[in-house]
Amino acid sequence: MNVWVWGAGSSAFGKQPAESTASLVRLAVLEALRDAEVDQVDAVYVGTCFGEPGVAQRTLHRLGIAGLPITVLENACASSTHAFHEACAALEAGRHRQVLVVGVEHLTSRFTGALPVERRDHEGRAGLGLPALYAMSAAHYQDLFGLTDAELAAVSVKNHAHGVHNDRAQHRRAVTAEEVLASRMIADPLTLLQCCAISDGAAAVVVGDRRRGARDVPVLATAFGTGAAWGHDSPRVWGFDLVAQTAARAYQAAGVGIGDVDVLEVHDAFTIGEIVTLEALGMAPEGAGGRLALDGHTVLGGPQPVNPSGGLLSRGHPLGATGVAQIFEIVRQLRGQAGPRQVAGARIGLVETMGGGAGGVDGNACVVCLLGA
Amino acid sequence: MNVWVWGAGSSAFGKQPAESTASLVRLAVLEALRDAEVDQVDAVYVGTCFGEPGVAQRTLHRLGIAGLPITVLENACASSTHAFHEACAALEAGRHRQVLVVGVEHLTSRFTGALPVERRDHEGRAGLGLPALYAMSAAHYQDLFGLTDAELAAVSVKNHAHGVHNDRAQHRRAVTAEEVLASRMIADPLTLLQCCAISDGAAAVVVGDRRRGARDVPVLATAFGTGAAWGHDSPRVWGFDLVAQTAARAYQAAGVGIGDVDVLEVHDAFTIGEIVTLEALGMAPEGAGGRLALDGHTVLGGPQPVNPSGGLLSRGHPLGATGVAQIFEIVRQLRGQAGPRQVAGARIGLVETMGGGAGGVDGNACVVCLLGA
Numbered sequence: 143m144n145v146w147v148w149g150a151g152s153s154a155f156g157k158q159p160a161e162s163t164a165s166l167v168r169l170a171v172l173e174a175l176r177d178a179e180v181d182q183v184d185a186v187y188v189g190t191c192f193g194e195p196g197v198a199q200r201t202l203h204r205l206g207i208a209g210l211p212i213t214v215l216e217n218a219c220a221s222s223t224h225a226f227h228e229a230c231a232a233l234e235a236g237r238h239r240q241v242l243v244v245g246v247e248h249l250t251s252r253f254t255g256a257l258p259v260e261r262r263d264h265e266g267r268a269g270l271g272l273p274a275l276y277a278m279s280a281a282h283y284q285d286l287f288g289l290t291d292a293e294l295a296a297v298s299v300k301n302h303a304h305g306v307h308n309d310r311a312q313h314r315r316a317v318t319a320e321e322v323l324a325s326r327m328i329a330d331p332l333t334l335l336q337c338c339a340i341s342d343g344a345a346a347v348v349v350g351d352r353r354r355g356a357r358d359v360p361v362l363a364t365a366f367g368t369g370a371a372w373g374h375d376s377p378r379v380w381g382f383d384l385v386a387q388t389a390a391r392a393y394q395a396a397g398v399g400i401g402d403v404d405v406l407e408v409h410d411a412f413t414i415g416e417i418v419t420l421e422a423l424g425m426a427p428e429g430a431g432g433r434l435a436l437d438g439h440t441v442l443g444g445p446q447p448v449n450p451s452g453g454l455l456s457r458g459h460p461l462g463a464t465g466v467a468q469i470f471e472i473v474r475q476l477r478g479q480a481g482p483r484q485v486a487g488a489r490i491g492l493v494e495t496m497g498g499g500a501g502g503v504d505g506n507a508c509v510v511c512l513l514g515a
Numbered sequence: 516m517n518v519w520v521w522g523a524g525s526s527a528f529g530k531q532p533a534e535s536t537a538s539l540v541r542l543a544v545l546e547a548l549r550d551a552e553v554d555q556v557d558a559v560y561v562g563t564c565f566g567e568p569g570v571a572q573r574t575l576h577r578l579g580i581a582g583l584p585i586t587v588l589e590n591a592c593a594s595s596t597h598a599f600h601e602a603c604a605a606l607e608a609g610r611h612r613q614v615l616v617v618g619v620e621h622l623t624s625r626f627t628g629a630l631p632v633e634r635r636d637h638e639g640r641a642g643l644g645l646p647a648l649y650a651m652s653a654a655h656y657q658d659l660f661g662l663t664d665a666e667l668a669a670v671s672v673k674n675h676a677h678g679v680h681n682d683r684a685q686h687r688r689a690v691t692a693e694e695v696l697a698s699r700m701i702a703d704p705l706t707l708l709q710c711c712a713i714s715d716g717a718a719a720v721v722v723g724d725r726r727r728g729a730r731d732v733p734v735l736a737t738a739f740g741t742g743a744a745w746g747h748d749s750p751r752v753w754g755f756d757l758v759a760q761t762a763a764r765a766y767q768a769a770g771v772g773i774g775d776v777d778v779l780e781v782h783d784a785f786t787i788g789e790i791v792t793l794e795a796l797g798m799a800p801e802g803a804g805g806r807l808a809l810d811g812h813t814v815l816g817g818p819q820p821v822n823p824s825g826g827l828l829s830r831g832h833p834l835g836a837t838g839v840a841q842i843f844e845i846v847r848q849l850r851g852q853a854g855p856r857q858v859a860g861a862r863i864g865l866v867e868t869m870g871g872g873a874g875g876v877d878g879n880a881c882v883v884c885l886l887g888a
Contacts, residue, residue, distance in 0.1 A: 191568050192568065193589075195564050195565065195589055195591050195834075196591050196870075196871070199590075199591075199741060199879075199880065203741075208741065208742070209740065209742060210740075211739050211740065211741065212590075212741050212880065213588060213590070213601065214588060214589045214590060215586060215587060215588055215589075216566075216568055216587045216588075216589060217572075217585075217586070217587060218568050218569050218572075224586070228586065228601075231605075231608070231610060232604075235604070235607075235608035235610070237604060237608070366584050367582065367583075367584065368572060368576075368581065368582060368583060368584065368585050369581070369582060497569075498569070506572075507572065507585065
C-alpha cells in the first residue's frame, strides 16, 4: 500500500500513577512528531479502551493539534492497532496525506476494580475473566497437543530476557523457568509471570502517503477482522481461527509469507497467547508452537525473534497503547535503531494484536500489519 | 456522494434501567435491518461514549453479525454522527458495500456520578461542567445581542410540543414558556426545562453504496471537524465557528444552501445551543437566532421546522445514540413516514451534532450531514 511510517514515539511503560492520560499522550506524540520531522498532520486516529470521553481531543488541542478530524476508536486490546489500520485506509483512500496515530491507556486510574458485567455475559457472571479464559484455553491445548508447562514458561523467560534491553519496558529483569513456574498460580496452568500486568503508557506514530527518505518505513499491508463467538468445546483454542484468517489476508495483500518475516511483535498477554498466535501466523504447525521459544527459534539471535521489545509480558500492556507500541518497536527494528535488542538485518516485520471483549470471548478482534522491505 | 440510507431503527428513548446497552442495540439494529430489508452487512460502525469496552461487539455477535469489521468510535455527543460520517467515507472509498451504523448509550447505568476530572482541566476542576459552560455562553450572548429569556424558553416550548407526536421520545408533554422559566434554575439563565436529561437509547441505520428503490434516502454530504479551544472572552459563543465551518464544507460538497433545507435536527442539548447552531448554519444572522422559534419559523407548520422529533430536549439525549437518532428522524421525514409530526413535502434534511469534551470546551467536534432530494 502507499503508506509509510514517518516517525514513532513512546512514553515509558509501567505503573505511573503520577502521570495522566494527557501527560503520557504528550510524551509519545512529541517524540513521534520530532522523529517524523513534521509539526503538522491532517488528521488523528486515537485508540484507547478506558479513556474518559474527550481526553485525547483535549490533550491534542493543548499540543496545538486542533481544528482537524480526530477519531477515537475502542477495540479492546487492539484499539490502537485498529486506529493504525483506519489511518492507513484513510491515507490509501486519499482522505488525508499525513496522519498521527496515538494509543494510550492510564490503567492505574481507570481500571480500578472489576469490570461491570453485562446481564447476558454468562461467562463474566460466572467469574470467567480473561485470565480464566486464556487458562482454560491453555489447559485444553495441553490436553490436545501435549504442550508442557516448561514450554509455556519458556515464552515468559524469552520475553523478559528481551525486555531487559528495552528502556521503555515495565519489567526489566530476567526470569528463569523455575521462577515463572513457582510464581503464584493465577488460573491453572497460568502462573503470575505468565500474565501481563496493569500498566500505563502511550505510543504514537506518524504515517504519510509518500516516502520522503530512507528512514520512512513502508507499510506493506494491514488487515482487520472480528471473530465469531468461541465455544469452549471447540477443538481450536482461543483466537486461532481469527488470527489465521486475518494474517492470510495481510500476507496476500503484501505478497509475503511467514518465511519472509524477520521480526514479530505479537499479543502475548498470556504465554499461551503467543504460542497459539505463532501457529496461526504459520510459524509452526498447529500443536507445535510450544517448541518455538524453548528451541530458540523466536529468541533474539534466533531465526525469527518474537517480541524483542519484551512483549506485553515485559514491556507491559496498557491496553489501548499496545498496538502502536508494537509498531514503534518494529519501526525501530527495521531502521536498525533497536540497540542491544536489534534483530540483525531485519527487513520485514509483523505486528499482531488481539482484542478480546472485556467480559468474554465473543467480541474478538484482530489486526495484523506487515511493514518493511 | 454515492451513499444512500437503506433503513433506520430506534429504541424508545428515556430512563430505562431495566434495559441494557445490549438490549437497546438489539431493538435498534433489528428494526434497521428489517426496514432496510437486508439481513447482512459488510461492516459496522458504532458510536458510543460511556459504553464499556467490547459490549457493542458482543451484542452484534449475538445477533449473528460476526466475523466482519466492527469499528467503535467515541466522540462525545457526536459519537454516532461521527460513526455515520466514517461509514459514508468507507462506502465512498469502496471499502464496503453495505454498512450498519449504530449509536447507543445506557447512561443510567454508566453515568452514575461526576466525571473524573483531568489534572489539567482547569474548567472542570472549577466545577464548570457543560450546563455551566452553556449557561455562561447564553449569558454572554444575552449581553451581546439582547437575547431574551422568552426567546430561550421558546426553543424548549417548541421542541416539547414536537416531541408529543414522537412515540420514541423521553418527554412527551407540552410545556408553556411560563413553566420553562419557572422550572428550577440549573445554571443562570438556563432552567431545568432548558437542559436535556439523563437518557438511555439506541438507534441504527443501514447505509449502502447504491440506490435500490425510492425508499432509499440519498446522503448528499457529511462533514466532520474539530474546533480549537474556546476562550471565555471570545465574542463568538460556544460552537459558533466550528458549526459554521463544518456546515460550509457540507453545503459546498452537497451543492445546497440553508435555503434549500426543509427540515433540521440539530444539537439542542441546551436551548442556547439550538439558537447559536441555527445562526451558524446560516438560518439567521448572528444575534438574530432567538426569534426563529418565537416567530414560528422553526415550528412544525412553519417554513423550516427544527427538531420535529422533539430534539435532545424532548426526545432525549443518550449521548452516543443521538446522532443516529437524528438521522433516523430525517430519514422518516424525507420518506413521508413521520405521521403527526410530518414536515409536508420535505425534500432535503440536515443533521448537526456537536460533541463537546466532557470536561471542557476544547475537544469540540461537529458533524453536519445533508440528506435527501
